[in-house]
Amino acid sequence: MTDEQVLITQAQRGDPEAFRELVERSKINVYRLAYDLTGNHHDAEDLSQEVFVKAYRGLPNFRGNAKWSTWLYRITTNACIDHRRSQSRTTMEYKDDLGDDETTSEHNHRHSVLNPDRSVEAGMIQENIERALSRLAPQERSVFVLRHYHDLPLKEIAETMKIAEGTVKSYLFRALQRLQRELAFYKKDLGLEEQ
Amino acid sequence: MMTCEQSRELFIEALYDELPIDVKREFDQHLVSCAKCATDFQNMKTTLKIMDQRSRTEPDQAYWNSYWDRLSSKIAEERDPSKKFTWRPARLPAWAYGIAAMFLIAMGIYLGRTYFGQHELSQPEIEHPIATNPVPLIEDSTTTQALVYLERSKNLLIGFANRSEDESTSRDLSHQQEVSRRLIQQASMLKTALNKPDQQLMRQLILDLEVILLQLANIEVKRGIPAVELVKKGIDQKSILLKINLEEMRAMARRPSASSDKKIRTTL
Ligand SMILES: [Zn+2]
Numbered sequence: 001m002t003d004e005q006v007l008i009t010q011a012q013r014g015d016p017e018a019f020r021e022l023v024e025r026s027k028i029n030v031y032r033l034a035y036d037l038t039g040n041h042h043d044a045e046d047l048s049q050e051v052f053v054k055a056y057r058g059l060p061n062f063r064g065n066a067k068w069s070t071w072l073y074r075i076t077t078n079a080c081i082d083h084r085r086s087q088s089r090t091t092m093e094y095k096d097d098l099g100d101d102e103t104t105s106e107h108n109h110r111h112s113v114l115n116p117d118r119s120v121e122a123g124m125i126q127e128n129i130e131r132a133l134s135r136l137a138p139q140e141r142s143v144f145v146l147r148h149y150h151d152l153p154l155k156e157i158a159e160t161m162k163i164a165e166g167t168v169k170s171y172l173f174r175a176l177q178r179l180q181r182e183l184a185f186y187k188k189d190l191g192l193e194e195q
Numbered sequence: 196m197m198t199c200e201q202s203r204e205l206f207i208e209a210l211y212d213e214l215p216i217d218v219k220r221e222f223d224q225h226l227v228s229c230a231k232c233a234t235d236f237q238n239m240k241t242t243l244k245i246m247d248q249r250s251r252t253e254p255d256q257a258y259w260n261s262y263w264d265r266l267s268s269k270i271a272e273e274r275d276p277s278k279k280f281t282w283r284p285a286r287l288p289a290w291a292y293g294i295a296a297m298f299l300i301a302m303g304i305y306l307g308r309t310y311f312g313q314h315e316l317s318q319p320e321i322e323h324p325i326a327t328n329p330v331p332l333i334e335d336s337t338t339t340q341a342l343v344y345l346e347r348s349k350n351l352l353i354g355f356a357n358r359s360e361d362e363s364t365s366r367d368l369s370h371q372q373e374v375s376r377r378l379i380q381q382a383s384m385l386k387t388a389l390n391k392p393d394q395q396l397m398r399q400l401i402l403d404l405e406v407i408l409l410q411l412a413n414i415e416v417k418r419g420i421p422a423v424e425l426v427k428k429g430i431d432q433k434s435i436l437l438k439i440n441l442e443e444m445r446a447m448a449r450r451p452s453a454s455s456d457k458k459i460r461t462t463l
Contacts, residue, residue: 016440020263027262035251045254052266053273129249147211148246154213169207176207180242
């Protein structure tokens with residue numbers, strides 16, 4: 001039995017200190033994932049706390065052979081996808097089709113060209129990267145963030161999101177295609193591509 | 196020989212180094228011989244390099260230090276009496292309530308063991324009334340007194356709830372009733388003193404406790420077991436032990452030295 005499994009068992013028996021320890025160990029990763037999926041601190045704070053409240057409620061049903069981090073990541077991903085859906089009902093942030101998005105790319109490019117100063121430019125890159133992420137559909141963003149920023153192998157992403165590995169790959173492929181279009185103008189700016 | 200379509204299906208694994216060596220060799224060979232796939236693959240790689248430049252704005256240490264405090268408050272809020280019938284989704288199957296009940300009981304048993312070992316509820320309760328008990332000052336003497344009060348109430352209720360029928364002699368019960376009456380007296384003072392906004396959860400908890408303590412104090416010995424069982428049921432239904440525990444965790448998390456001294460102890 002690992003140290004973590006011992007803590008989970010103790011928490012399931014009602015030991016609040018064990019639950020607290022589990023929270024202390026995973027709060028940063030859960031917060032970061034929520035931040036990567038929502039793009040802002042306010043939502044990351046709310047959602048990460050919601051995740052632990054859900055974990056607390058779900059403790060009695062947690063199976064000992066499951067991985068604590070996978071379980072938390074699943075709760076986080078689901079909470080963020082739900083949150084995003086409820087938001088996009090009113091704002092329609094992303095488009096589900098993979099159609100023509102030229103206008104957004106042109107808009108972003110104009111933004112960066114207008115600010116030649118390096119630090120402003122760096123801020124622009126961050127802004128444009130966040131914007132590109134926000135254009136992804138919730139599932140695409142989830143698989144991309146889990147793979148690229150949380151280093152989860154495809155197999156673990158499939159377990160976390162309870163989808164087939166092939167589906168993970170196709171979401172990721174679509175995510176990359178969309179990001180590529182959103183950020184196409186940067187290749188030249190950053191010297192990453194020969195003209 | 197790998198086709199373009201087959202090579203594209205491997206893009207994702209290739210980008211994240213998840214291809215087995217022999218497949219990777221074949222994939223690389225295809226890229227050497229196919230300019231179209233090579234360009235498309237390179238473009239995706241470049242996009243990932245751009246995404247690598249992303250940086251997160253991380254919260255400061257103060258944020259992390261108070262994280263548990265905020266969380267335990269949220270968990271405690273869920274158990275607030277005014278919300279206790281709504282926080283759980285109504286469509287839960289019946290067995291889920293069984294599991295929840297078992298969890299609460301387990302929590303109560305655990306608290307009983309952890310905080311009080313095997314000892315029975317006994318004399319110290321009477322010999323050290325709260326008002327004369329020297330208590331280390333935390334950050335607010337009313338909060339401290341309230342925590343001591345909660346601890347004593349918990350002690351009493353665990354002792355009461357764990358009574359076996361063998362030991363439920365009238366002498367034990369009258370002792371517990373005596374403790375109960377003393378606690379009720381203390382409650383009236385605390386209810387007035389707990390007047391700050393952040394003390395309202397604790398005040399509500401003391402009000403809840405008071406109902407149970409009154410019932411306990413008023414059990415007529417001659418009516419015997421059924422009356423005792425009724426009060427025990429009241430303790431379970433109100434999840435009162437769990438609430439006390441959460442309130443303590445909340446108060447502890449607010450203390451500056453929360454990490455080094457997590458449990459409050461009365462001078463029993
Ligand atoms: Zn090809």
